[in-house]
Amino acid sequence: MLSNTVNDNLQENNENSFQEDFNNDIIKFPPELEDSISKILKTNDPIDNSDFNPIEYLNKMLPNEHALASIDETTKRLQHKMRQLEGEIRELTRLQTNGGQQGNEKIEEAKRAIEELFKRIREIKDKATQSEVMVQEITKDIKSLDYAKRHLTISITALKRLQMLVTAVDQLKIMAHMKQYKETSQLLQAVLQLASYFKTYKSIKQIAELSISIVTFQNELKKQIFEDFESSFASDGNLTVQTAPLGDACLVIDIMGQDVKNQLINWYCERQLKEYKRIFRGSDEIASLDNTSRRYAWIKRVLKNFDEEHADIFPLHWNVSEVLCSKFCEITREDLVKTLSRAGNELDVKTLLKNLQLTLEFENQLLKRFAYMERPPQASENSSIKYNFNKSISISFEPYLGLYIDAEDKNIAEMISTYRTEPISDDDNSSVLQSSTELFIYYKETIVNCSKLSTRKPFYDLCNTFAKWLRIYASDVLIGRIPRGNMSRDELKLICLILNTADYCYNTISQLEDKLKEKIEEEYKEKINFDGEREGFLNVVATSIKSLVKGIETCYEPSLTAMTRLPWSNLESVGDQSEYVTSFHSTLRLCIVSVHKDITNNRYFRSFCDKFVESFVSKIINNLSKCKPISEVGAEQMLLDIHALKTFILEMPTMGMENSAPPSTTFTKIVNKGIGKIETILKTILTPHDPPEGLIENYILLIGDKNISNFQKILELKGLKRNEQQQLTEQFQQRAADDTTLLENSNILSSITISQFNTPSLPTAFPALFNPSLSASNTNNLTSLNTGNSNTTDKSAANKFNESVKKIMSGGWRRTDSNKKDEEK
Template sequence: MKSSTDTIENIENDENDEFQEDFHNIVKFPPELEASISQILQINDPLDSNDFNPIEYLNQMLPNEQALASVDVTAKKLQVKMRQLSGEIKELSRIQTDSGQRGPEEVAEAKKAIEELFDRIRQIKEKASQSETMVQEITQDIKSLDYAKKHLTISITALKRLQMLVTALDQLKVMAQMKQYKETSQLLQAVLQLSSYFKTYKSIKRIAELSSSVNTFQNDLKKQIFEDFESRYIIYEIHSQTTLLANACLVIDIMGLDVRSQLMKWYCEKQLNDYKKIFRGNEEIASLENTSRRYAWLKRVLKNYDEKHASVFPTNWRLNEFLSIQFCEIVREDLVKTLVKNNELDVKTLLKNLQLTIEFENQLTKRFSNTVKYRSSSADNTPHNFNKTISTAFEPYLGLYIEAEDSTLSGMINSYHTETVPDEDASSSVLQSSIDLFYFYRETLANCAKLSTRQPFYDLCNMFAKWLRVYASEVLIGRLPKEERRAITRDELKLICFIINTADYCYVTTSQLEDKLKDTIDEEYKEKINFDEERNHFLNVVATSVRALIRGIELSYEPALVAMTKLPWSNLDSVGDQSEYVTLFNRTVLSCVVGVHKDITNNRYFRTFCDKFVESFVIKFINNLIKCKPISEIGAEQMLLDVHALKTSLLEMPTMGMENPIPPPPTFIKIVNKGISKVETILKTVLTPHDPPEGLVENYILLIADKNISNFQKILDIKGLKKNEQQQLTEIFQQKILEHLTLPESSSIMSSLTSSMTSITSAPLSQFITPLPTSFPTLLNNVPLAAAERITSMTPSSFADRSGSAATKFNESFKKVLNSRNWRKKDGGSDGIKKEDNKV
């Protein structure tokens, strides 16, 4: 029963929905009418709204997830609302059906009412148009009267101004004729202002005649004033009519800038004619030696102007400054002609007159700069800069000055060749000549900047660069000790260190000099200033000096290497403490390195020296092995012990002479380890017994790691094997290398065995100092690392980098060889070789 009732209600609801949709489609009004109906009915229920949106309505009722919990209650409310609406719709439908017969009559009455409304609106518009026409007819006469009043006012004003113009012009002519220039200036200003008002009326004959009369009068008045100046200008007696001419200048000011410029030029020409008669009429007076008299003449003229003429001309004209500008232009032209004619120009005369000219220009600039401070009413309050207005005439001849400075520098450089080294207690650690040189540069730079900052200054920069190169290549490198086969002395070591310090000082100061030159020279020459080549020259001095240090210390420890070759390396029967030559070497190196460390002020260069010294020593020691042949297995064991002691001594180099030694830098430790590992690799190969021969060949391939037969035979020569033994081993070696086709052709270890010291001492600059970067500190910071990387690149691939099985096999065989030797203790000492040295 319940289900059937629900079904009936659902059917009714569906029918109501269909009816409501059809009704909405039928009863659809225009938007304007809908808005009016809504405004009249004042609908508050959103369901009654014409643009009802069910989705928005539901979103308002269920704004969030919490509201969804009561959706059942809301649904029931909606169902109740729907039933109520359905009932109302049915009721309204019945009422509409019952009253359907009266609908057409009501519509007809509504249409009739609308037509009547339109008729009334049309009548209102017609009456409004009639009213507007009536108002225009009433106000037409008033508008005409308003226009007439406006034109009448303009006409009266024009007539009044015309009358004023005529009257003022008549009075102006009278005052000008009487030379009452103060009143004339006032009347002229009024006439010109009134004349500007009538510019648009020039088509009227009378106005055009009057305008022409004003222009003619101005020309006559200008001519009259110029005649007054001309007639009263008798040398410097223009002050006799001060008041008259001063008032005339007021009239000139009213006439405009062109007329004022003409009068100023006339005055300057009158003044400068006297100068031209004096200095252009007599060649002796016009000579370069009398340049000071030219400037004295202008000073007298300016003094006379201040005393007699300044009260005549208005201050804002700045006539004295204008006169000075004209004077400087004429003097510059005269000096150019004088210098061209002078075939015997000397530097002293040139610089004397140039200095006088620069001082005169500065005086003029200062004079008129001080005057401008008190000209607040001046239109142009910027003083003229007199710098280089005359002195530019001397610039083409400043080459004589540059040549004189060049000659002075040449004498200075020649005297530096015999300079003495500072004493031990001297505060300076550089050669005094470098300080003197840059002090001279600073003074010369300042003096030349006063004379010119253009081409002559650029020539001076090139001269500075030239003598810097000469100082580096001839003075500093030329002071290095000559290559002689003798031990280096303490004084020679100190001199080399001072040369390194001086080159470092010059490098830094050259960069500062370059910056100063760029700041001083004119903008067009800035990009041309570059001292990179000069800085590289000083870096080359450092590199050459480091090589000289290494070469000198090599000659000092040469006796130790000679003593090493005299030991019976083939007849040693046991391994003992370190050999005597090691002690001699350590003592010699300590005495030299301590002095070097003390005298080199830049620790980076000392580090460079240590790095290169290790490279040099390793190559020299390896080559000295050849002189020690034959070397037995016990001899090789003793050498390994000595090499360990040498390595310990080399690691102490960076801290030698220090009160509180610190650990050596990691990069230096790496360089020493890589270098000494070469020596140890060769000695461990020599240490390998040649019986069985396969063991020696196998160890050579693992240690030396190349397939070069010549290198293999060098090892055999060092071991002192006979020809037949070498032949057998060589044949086995040739067979073995067929199994190792990937081996390199030659090992860098064996190439060191045949190297000579010239490969180190004559190495290019890039091998000692990192190429010049943009900043000096960066360069020095990179030196040790670069040296370490070069050493690393020279180190051969160790056998530890080989396959694990091969390395293990070699370790085992090598330990057996070491253990099989008859190790003995000498004088109660420790084992000949430490356990660490047994490791490969």
Template sequence: MDASSTKDAKSPSQDAVDELEGDGRHETISLEPDLDLAISSVLATKDPLDSSDFDPIEYINLIFPNEQSLATIDNVLTKLRTKIRRMDIEMRELVRSQTDAGQQTASDLRDAQKAITELYSNYERIREKAVQSEKMVQEITKDIKSLDQAKNNLTVSVIVLRRLHMLVSALDQLRGAVSRRQYTDAASLLQVVNQLLVHFKGFRSVDQIAVLLEDAAKLQVDLKRAIFGEFEGAFVGGTLRSQYQTLHEACRVVDVIGAETRQELVNWYCELQLKDYRNIFRINQEVAGLADVSRRYAWFKRLLKTYDDDHCAAFPNDWRVAEAASEKFCQDTRKDLSEQLAKADHNMDVKVLLQAIQTTVDFEGKLHKRFDPRDLEAEKLTEVEVNQAPPGSKFHKIISSCFDPYLRHYIDSQDKVLSDLLETYRSRPTATEEESVLASSTDLFYSYRQTLGAFAKLSTKKPFLDLCILFGKWLRNYADMLLSKLPSDEKKAIGNEDIRSICLIINTADYCAATTTQLEEKLVEKIDEEFRPSVNFNLERDGFVNVSGSGIRALVRGIENSIEPAFNTMLKKPWGTVEAVGDQSDYVNTIATTLQFSVGAVKQHFASNKYFRTFCDKFSESFLGRYYNNIFKCKPISEVGAEQMLLDTHALKTILLQMANIGAEPGTQPPSTYLKLLNKGVTKVEQLLKVVLRPYEPVEGIVETYLLLFNDYSIANFQKVLELKGLKRAEQQAVMEAFQRRIPPDGNKSVGDLAGAGASTNATAAALAAAGAKFNMRKFVAGMNIPASMKLG
């Protein structure tokens, strides 16, 4: 087959491919990613051929997934040719439409430019005509504006001339009213003149008006001088009673002149009235001292009465002349008293000082009630607050503030009084006390309350803080005094009277701690706000709490000393030769009898049950510790002796349980904290006795029991237990060798001197069972009953 025949034999599909390729007629165009994305969003087509990441191989595989689908290749080619022709047609139409649109746009642009040129020409013509019209209107209205301005000027001139005429007339009438002493008319005319003068302030450049303004000012000065002359003539010349009406009217003129002139007149009156006061109480030292401060206030009360009876009619009520005179008097008095206090500082009589302060505070309160009346009942003020000027009043400490720096003399005197009081308290025997707290404590706080109430009227500033510090000092001293009344002999047994005395001190310390908190709150309430953070009695409260704790310890120590004979009996008993376990030992009965009376007395004399609970906790802890230590002093202890001690320990536990419930309702359980503390101490004793109870042979048994109960690898501690059992040196050697074999490489673990090895009863029983221990519990259980006479209920 030749080449031509081969060429003619091409398949239709090959022709389609050639046609699609078009010998390079269709060129692939690559666009920017952003532009391609924008085109895709506009077209919003799902055709794969329109995708920017079109893959022809993937597309062909999608159309022809298998060989059988190749049978439809002619149909696919036909569709593709059709689509290509349709796209070519669309592209030609778009190109043609874009060409026509460009030509039309250029034509529209030329038309728009032409229209703008014509519009600008019309605007220029209109503007020229508007300017011409404005000039024509100005020419027409020129004469009208001149006439209107002339009319306005003429009106203003007429008004000014009319006011000027009124001012001249008012000044003439004012001169006449002043010359005739017609001050009511003068007040009205002066008010008119002042109103008119406001309009002429801008005409001072006019000579005639400037002269007129000067005449008005001179007339006002003359009027002021005439009014002051009226007052001087009336008050100094003795013609007051005949001039009440004239002076009262003159005051209205003064109100018109201004507040400055009114204040000047009031100050003149105050100076005139207080002139005699200064002459009497500054020059004459016989009546100027602190002891005569009441004379000052009596003198001013007479002055106020004179004002009320004779002078008040001359002044308007709204001038408050009496109040101004009172303020001036208080200022002068404060200055005088400050000088007198400075002179008497080194030889201050505290009694005179306090009397002067009290008189001054009462005087300030009376001034406040007169010039600042309030509904005292509605404000629920106390009697003390009613009798003094409250904070916020202009008379509050207006005079008495000068005493503040010298109140230290009063505080020093109180320091001496409290010192003498404490010495008295110290010498009082507690046996004579009848209440549950020392009478001295209630006396002390009563004294504090009285001093606080009186001092709060004198000052609530720095001196009040000094008083708070003084209170704290003597509270601490009182706590030290209480502490000194506790028994100092730590080995002395205490009886019922001693117990009552100690309980009395504990009750008193508790009362003082609570009352100190109340005192602090009251002091904080009274003192000024700036000093409140400095008022703190935590140290004093801690001191009283320490007294209570020391009292509890003294009770515990004293009652333990009371049962020392019982412990001595325990130590003297030959525990190594006990042959049988019987009832509880005699020393247990002695302890029960002693505690029955001692603890009952403690319960009876405590004012608060919380301290009895604390006592029970401390006593049980100390007692069991002492009992535990005494066991080591009872060596040697045989196995039977250890059983007897276990019985005694249980009996003591029962006694301690009953001790905590003494005076309580039947069936009442002790507090859970007490039970935990008691069980811990008893368990520790039982653990020790159970190790002693264990036979030393085989040696591994006692070693195992000790390690299970105490978890202690101390050779010294273990040797003490062996010595307690009474083992000989040879016997101890074998046991110690077995113990040393059980010590781990890092086995330095120790619980101290056999302390703190607390295990529960169940754990102890399990450990002993695992070690093969055998107990003779029959006799132990049989001896549990305590005689009724020994019970503490």
């Protein structure tokens, strides 16, 4: 067994050794070269593979021991194969040697052929050069003839055109001398076109002289036409001859160019406006503002005369009437500036506006006349500048429009003055004051009027004037008319009208601001801002709501007075709600139904209800000090009354409505929070002061602060004597000093003024009722009050209440942190 293992190891070592020797003898090629060789040879012989393994090959040929018997035959086949390969190698070597010699011979033969080709190419090139020289010699004379022909053609053309130019100039002079301007215009156009051809020939003396003569003739022709125009128009601008020759002369001027045409148009306009300058600049009296209408009447007559007699003279695309009006506007504007400056402080707004209105009407007439004027097709190219007559004259009035703004300021001031004392008609069914609608209607009309006069600085000054009087209207007219003190039904209605008016003004101001920005020039738009005025009317709304609350307070004040007259310290038992509660309800319902009907914006009515709850809670808490001393039974009766009042107040948002709905969650929270303060105070008063620990612990549980002044307020309300108060105060100080979770000052007692108890105030605490002296019936009533149902009793609640009383009496109930967190919430 051991010998077999050794033999196997030896055999394996021999094979490995043989494989290594074989691999060392094989010539290694790069992988890319081997791939290329395999593609070229395309053989399936495993020996030709680059990864040929002789051991595997032999094992494949001799798979077992039986194959060893034929090893001699295999050896012979291999030897035959080797001899065959050696023969192939010798043949390939021979062919390669013979092929190299033949290749060298072919290369030499190719070199000789290339040298022969170069020689032939050189010969061909030499012959081509000789041929080119020969052709140039042959065509030399032909080129000269061709150049001569071309120059001769140009010269003949130039001479013909020169002849035409000379002939045209001669004819032009004849036609111009005869004043045949229609033919003159045609010839002049031809002359100018021909003359442009000879611009490059000005170095030639004759051409230069001819060009100078054409320019000189144009000036003479221009002078002649201008003289014809001067002789045809009188000094007052009226035409003295027929229009046909002048119309033909305008055709000549049109060909001469834009500058000459402008000179003629300016001359015509000056001639027509000469009389105007003489009349209106010759005397200060005639040039006064009172005669402004005569200026516009004068130019209208001139335009009418132009349309009837002069329009046929000038080509339509010259727009002579438009230029004439533009120059008239320029002269008139300069005159009005001087006239207005001379007037100075003597200028009154009536005269100013009258003349400004006349000027604006005239400008609008010019805009209508020229905005839709038909123009020929060539007008887009040859027409003069289109003039804009908007504000062309009226701009001279703009620096003096401050008089107009001052006049509007005075008018609005007079309106506001009447509004301060304007009576309110009983027959007026409007929900807002009539003065507010009148004011904004006047604003709207003034905006339209002022925008016609100016949309620049004066218009911006008008915006500031509007803003000023809106502020005054809010502060003086609206807030100034809010009634004070005791109020009747009519006075409450007036407050509602003022509130609705402020709401109307607040919404209308935004529309006013948009309208002003729409009219005013772009540079002033960002300066217009009415946020302050809107804020002023919101302040009117807030003041009106406060006044409504105060007014209703005066209405139910008798009910609170009746509350203070009840013997709260001597009540023996708790009964039904007190009479003052019924009186309060009837008064409240009457007032709230009226206010709800008169306030148009329901959002403000909800705000009024919220403010009323805050005021009512404060009034009741203040009224508690007038009811002292309050016994435990009295406190219990008050709790019953307060619960009834709370029920009435929750009905406020829907009082007088046919389809009443439950109050909103927000309003319910406000009522619960406010009434909860009163209930907390009463529940604290309800607690007996004997033993002291019970009152102190209940105060800490409900009020939740360590403020001695607040604690003394409760003692005062209970009607305790001074020595009792001192003893309880000392024990409260000791108890509060040990509790770090207490607040410094609660706001529950804040409505009770300092003058009454010398106390500050502070947030409602968690409610509880503890009164061990209550009878069973009273306890049941109190329990039903807490559950919101006065007709049922809850025995389990009564049992809980008795247990709580026992804990307080034994001093075993301490205020926990969780209780404090609930109270703070």
